[in-house]
Amino acid sequence: MAEERHAMRLETGVTLVNALTGEHVQGRPKPALRGQDLIRAATEALGTGNSQVDLLTAERLRNLASRLREIIESLSRREPDRAAGLLNRMLVDSKARPSLHRHGEQSWHLRFHGPEADLVQQWAAGLAVSVAAALGDDIPHRVGLCAAPRCDQVYIDASQAQIKRFCGLACQNRVKAAAYRARRSGA
Numbered sequence: 001m002a003e004e005r006h007a008m009r010l011e012t013g014v015t016l017v018n019a020l021t022g023e024h025v026q027g028r029p030k031p032a033l034r035g036q037d038l039i040r041a042a043t044e045a046l047g048t049g050n051s052q053v054d055l056l057t058a059e060r061l062r063n064l065a066s067r068l069r070e071i072i073e074s075l076s077r078r079e080p081d082r083a084a085g086l087l088n089r090m091l092v093d094s095k096a097r098p099s100l101h102r103h104g105e106q107s108w109h110l111r112f113h114g115p116e117a118d119l120v121q122q123w124a125a126g127l128a129v130s131v132a133a134a135l136g137d138d139i140p141h142r143v144g145l146c147a148a149p150r151c152d153q154v155y156i157d158a159s160q161a162q163i164k165r166f167c168g169l170a171c172q173n174r175v176k177a178a179a180y181r182a183r184r185s186g187a
């Protein structure tokens, strides 16, 4: 149960990172988002029909996404010490603190932000805890940075074998085609 919730939150984190940060996507340059485009991208990434996202919130979400990207890139480069240091800082800054909460007659659930937290603080606390769980508690979800050239997309690898290297088929095929061309021109 807890694992599923961490996995869902990780997925949203990866979506935020890919939506709001990065300079290239699948071989193409990715212009930095501004104004309404930034608000739209942030709202879509959160995916809850969120009406609370104004420009300042969207910018704070992008800042959060940049911090998360740094952590994922460290993990991808197999620098767990650096990732753990960044995560510990994110846990402190987010003021994450677990508490049990219930809406009306629903069952109690564990959340990681205090009652005073706004939307960005809620996500910061939840994401920090879920990424920390993935790193420190060995939940079976590896995060990584696409290995293809000119692509900054990050991904989650939930497969048993954990052999994912690319953000998707587009990049996998791009790299395969380049290797094939290189072999042909070499032969």
Ligand SMILES: [Zn+2]
Pocket: 025, 026, 146, 147, 148, 151, 152, 153, 166, 167, 168, 171
């Ligand atoms: Zn890619």
